[in-house]
Amino acid sequence: MASEDSKKLAGEVDSDEVEVISVTKKSNTVEEANEGPAKDLVKSQIDLYKDALAYEEAEVAQRKADADQQHFLQTNEAVEEQRVKAMMLILNMRKLSRTQKVRVRLAREEALDARQSVDGVTLQLQGLLYEVLHLQKEAQRCLLAHTADKDVDLLPVEQFYEEAPPSISRPDVTRSDPHQQRLARLHWELEQRRGQTSLGEQLSSELHSVQVNISELNTKLAAIRPCINDVLQSTIPLQEALGLPLTAMRKQQEAAQLLPMPLYTLWMQCSAYSEAGDPLVCSMIRGDTDAAAKLQQQQHEEQHKTSAAAAAAEATEAAPGDADSDNDPEDSNDVSSHKSRDRSERSGRGKTHVPSSNSSSSNAAAVDPMQSSNSSSSNAAAVDPMQQMLELHPLHVEVTVSTPDGSSVVIQFHYAMQLRLVTTRTFVLAKTLPPVPGAVVYTDVLTGPDFLDELFPGDGGVVSPNPATIHQLRRLQPHSAFLHHPALIPPQLGRAYKWAQQLAGLAFPALQQEETRALKDGLVTVAEEIAHEGGTEVSSERVHVTLSALRRRLKARLVLQQHLLSLQSANSTSALFPGKVSCELVSWRPVSWQDYNALSATAALRDAGLAVATSFFFRALYQRRHVEMSAYVCVSADYPNTVPLFALDLKWGDQPCPHAHVQQLEAEVNVHWSDLLVGGTDKAHILPLMLYRLAMCLDVYTEAVSSRLNPSDAAGPLPDDSMHFHKEKIFFRSARGPDRAFPLKYLPKLRVFAQR
Known part of the structure; x- marks a missing residue:
């Protein structure tokens, strides 16, 4: 080892x-x-x-090798011991793992058995709950079960004993027995219904006989009508000779039935005002009556279709929609129908029922809604939507307001059916103007479309008083040229004045609070002036104020036209400016708004908002030798309530005069115009008086400047004696004060000119 x-x-x-x-x-x-x-x-x-x-x-x-060997052997023995211990521990871990798996399997089997038992109990509980609900429904159905006699609306018990005979009511038996009482009431209800059935048959036979009689009378009337028309036609010469326009009045009354409600209201008010105290006001209905009758018939048919569709929608919504319910919907419908029928019969007892003649027409209108919708959609596709939006009613009301001298203004009131507002067109008939040599008979002050603009303050007629108009027009033509203004009326419709809407009974919310206040102030002012003038009181103050304002506008425009024609045709100023006036009115001609807007002299008036495009603009050229003055006159549409405004351009030879001098002349004629109305002078003649004052001021100015400056003065505009003006007007000082004011104010008692 x-x-x-x-x-x-x-x-x-x-x-x-x-x-x-x-x-x-x-x-x-x-x-x-x-x-x-x-x-x-x-x-x-x-x-x-x-x-x-x-x-x-x-x-x-x-x-040493032996020591290392010995250490190696010891280490191997220790490792072997530890290996044996590790193997024993691994065997214990495997045993514990097997034991745990057995325990988990047993626990899962127990949980599965418990879950199966719970599911069985739950299923049994659901079955019992369904049985309970079913039994509850059956019990509710039994509780709600009713017989046919419960649907009958019987008389109250006390009324039954009062009206029923004793043979049917049997009070001694039925008062103590509710069942017998119910049977007796049903018996009496049956007897009543039999009597009503016989009465209905009798009334139906009488109705048939009456209808036959009416049809015979209609046939006779139809045969008589041509004869009556011939008689009326033959009486027309007699009516004209006696001044009795009965035929014309009858035709007007027939046409009035075809008018829309706003125009009918306007026609009635104007006619009543004329009959009440102003024979110089005449209101007539003109237009295509056949087209109006056809349009009215179409509107009635559309109303019938709309009402039929609404009734069908209500019936659909009222129908029960729960298909899964155990209750029978047919039974509930039958019950409701029985109850409604019995209630209607009960309410109609003792009354005769005559069927409406409109029932057949309404039924016929509701027969085929798809066909009507297809025809209407094809017609809408064939017509231009914008043209249909701007369509006017075939009939219009024509109101003629005359003056005692024979002149008149004719106003045509049209009704825009889609826009729901009243528009006007105006024509002037002037018959008593004295002839002016070399002048045109009519000028823009009478023939322009803005003849009635600013009849009341803030009412130009170009803005729709109906707030819905701008949304209707923008929906059809969002990029149209006439929609740049928030609610501009298309030119082909005319003018939609606020006073026209008021005469027609149309009430719209004011677009701006300031405009409403200004209009009210204007109405009060005109009413006060008319009260001072006197006149016949009529029932409607609004009609009186409006028509009086129309007559005043006509008179003012006729006077203004006469003044303008005189200025246009005058060859000298002797007739226009009495007294000694050295300067001359060389020319008088109209000026367009574009030319007026391009002038630097008129910038102050334009910036202040005093000169607007609806006014009339003229250029008066004054000349005194080498001094030339151009006066640009702005005449408001509300003249003479608003006085004209002058903007001056003054030149001394080739050099323009100082701006301070021009401002003094403008202030004298624009600010102090009230000095010209002393002694009861009519304000309608303010324009020629202001022109005369301007000529006098030019004379005084040239003479004052000449007296102030010497020919040798290098700072003055006078280079030599040939440009010097002799003093013809009487004034003491040529200039006074720090602003060097000129003596432009005339003192009539002293007959001299002085500074203000």
Whole structure:
């Protein structure tokens, strides 16, 4: 044993030496192969291996072989003992593992048996619960079971004993026996129903005879109607001679039945106002009555279809939908039908029932809903959606407001059926204007589509008062040009004024609180002015205020037109400006909004919001020798309630005048215009008066500047005496104050000009 161990030890030592020798050879080979920068590193590693080998050789030389052998044998004995102990422990572990597996198998078998017993008990419990539920349903069905007599709505007991004869009621027997009492009540109910059946048959026969009589009378009336029409047609000349338009009134009444409700309300209010106290207001219904009748018939048919569909939907929702229920739905339906029928018969006792003539039409309308929906969808596809949205009613109301001199304004009120608002179109008929040589008969102040703009403050008519309009139009044309404004009305519809909606009885929420307040303030102002003027009181103050405002607008525009035509055709200022006026009105012509907007002189008015696109713009050219003044006049649509505004461009020769001088002239004519209305002067003549004041101010300005500056003054705009103006107006000082104000205010008592 020792020899074998020694041999093993010797073999191990030889193998170590072989490994060390091989490592040495490899290190030598590596040392020879690796030359360069890594040579020192490899050499250090080889030295380390050599030192280890030398240490091991020294250790072998020092140790004794016998001692090492003895130590080896002892170590083997200890290892053997430990191996035996490890084997015993492994056997114990295997025994314990087998025991644990047996115990787990037994526990699983016990758990399976217990689970099977629990499942059996659970299944038995579910079966018992189902039986309990079934028995409960059966018991509930037995409790709810009823016979046919329970569906009959019988008379109350006290009423039964009062109305039934003693042979049927038998009070001595039935009061003490509920069953006999029930039988007696049913017997009396049967007798009553037999009597009602006979009464119904009798009434049906009478109804048939009445219907036959009515049909004969209708035939006679149909034969008489042509004769009556001939008689009415022959009386038309007599009606015209006596001033009795009975035929026209009858036609208007027939056409009024075809109007939509807003236009009908407007027509009734205007007609009532005309009959009440203003014969100069005339309201007429015009349009295609045949198309209106066809449209009304279509609307009635659609309403019938809608009501039939709603009734069908309600019936579907009311039907029971629980198919898994044990209760029979047919029985419940029969019960409800019996109850409803009995209640209706009970409520109709003693009353005759006449079938409605609309029942047949409603049934016919609900026969084939698919066919109607297909036809409507094909028609909608053939019509442009935008055109259908902007469609107007075939009939419209035409209101004519006249003045005593014969002029009139004609307003056509149309109703947009889809947009649900009233639009207007306006025409002016002026018959009493004096002829003006070289002038046009009509100007933009009468022929423009904005004739009624700003009739009340904040009401331009281009914005829809209905908040739903913008959503309807954007849904059809989201990128349309006229939808840039939040609720712009398409031009082909006309103008949708708020006062027109009020006359038609349409109430919409105000788009802005400020506009509503301004409109109310305007109505109060106009009402106060009309109260001062006097007039016949009528039932509707709104109609009175609106129509009076229309007449006032017509008068103001006619006066303005006369002034404009006079200015346009005037060859000199002698007729326009009485007194000694040195400057002349060279020209007067209209200006477009684009040209007015491009002028630098009008920037202040435009920035302040005083000049808007709905106003009228003109250019008045004044000239006094080498001084030229262009006055750009902005006439509001609400003239003369809003006075005109002037923007000036003043040039002295080729040089523009100082801006401070121009501001003084503008302030004199724009701010102090109330000085021109002294002595009861009509405000309708404010425009020519302001033009006259501007001419006088130009004269005073040129003379004051000439008196202030000398020809030798280098800072002044006067280079020589030829451009000097002689003093013709009376004023004491040419300038006063730090701002060097000119004497532009005229004092009529002293007949002099002075500073303000």
